[in-house]
Amino acid sequence: DxxxxxxxxxxxxxxxxxxxxxxHQTENHRYMYWYxxxxxxxxxxxxxxxxxxDTDKGEVSDGYSVSRSKTEDFLxxxxxxxxxxxxxxFCAISGGQGRETQYFGPGTRLLVL
Amino acid sequence: xxxVTQMEGPVTLSEEAFLTINCTYTATGYPSLFWYVQYPGExxxxxxxxxxxxxxGSNKGxxxxxxxxxxxxxxxxxxxxxSDSAVYFCALSDNFGNEKLTFGTGTRLTIIP
Numbered sequence: 001d002x003x004x005x006x007x008x009x010x011x012x013x014x015x016x017x018x019x020x021x022x023x024h025q026t027e028n029h030r031y032m033y034w035y036x037x038x039x040x041x042x043x044x045x046x047x048x049x050x051x052x053x054d055t056d057k058g059e060v061s062d063g064y065s066v067s068r069s070k071t072e073d074f075l076x077x078x079x080x081x082x083x084x085x086x087x088x089x090f091c092a093i094s095g096g097q098g099r100e101t102q103y104f105g106p107g108t109r110l111l112v113l
Numbered sequence: 114x115x116x117v118t119q120m121e122g123p124v125t126l127s128e129e130a131f132l133t134i135n136c137t138y139t140a141t142g143y144p145s146l147f148w149y150v151q152y153p154g155e156x157x158x159x160x161x162x163x164x165x166x167x168x169x170g171s172n173k174g175x176x177x178x179x180x181x182x183x184x185x186x187x188x189x190x191x192x193x194x195x196s197d198s199a200v201y202f203c204a205l206s207d208n209f210g211n212e213k214l215t216f217g218t219g220t221r222l223t224i225i226p
Contacts, residue, residue, distance in 0.1 A: 042218040043157070045213055048213060092214075101162060107156050
């Protein structure tokens with residue numbers, strides 16, 4: 001299994017509070033991604049990173065920000081959580097050499113009350 | 114933009130039955146195609162992939178062939194087992210350097226003994 005961990009694994013928070021999710025990898029992969037999984041939508045890309053301090057938006061980036069100060073860590077921040085951000089969040093990594101597989105972390109289940 | 118359409122679920126089959134889960138895609142260029150599997154409470158795992166037309170991906174008895182003429186990548190297995198019960202996602206990568214994945218909505222498969 002690819003060395004990807006996510007923390008926390010479960011979180012309950014209240015509307016309006018900031019939340020940060022962490023993804024940590026031990027594979028030294030260049031690319032890292034944050035997805036959210038919702039019933040009827042599959043997985044949708046929130047943000048991704050193609051190197052330290054290099055990030056870009058995905059299809060559902062509104063309300064989210066990311067940071068990557070080290071190769072191994074990719075943080076996802078909900079600046080002011082809303083109930084619509086209740087979801088399961090997955091981090092993924094890939095080597096960035098073209099036509100490569102993405103490997104997924106175990107997920108973080110977030111409930112915003 | 115890119116899109117993936119896969120067979121609506123849920124699908125329920127008896128053990129040893131033949132499985133087909135349909136997947137079609139829309140993409141510019143020459144995408145790579147993937148099937149991922151998600152077991153209950155876990156993250157996504159790569160099941161198989163194909164990177165060019167007419168390639169066949171295979172793993173654990175599952176197969177899928179990249180058909181450019183019909184823009185399809187249908188998943189098949191000749192004899193399913195109870196342990197194959199999971200959610201299956203078809204996905205594509207546009208190969209434009211960022212390796213972003215576009216997912217279908219997922220198909221929940223339940224195998225009954």
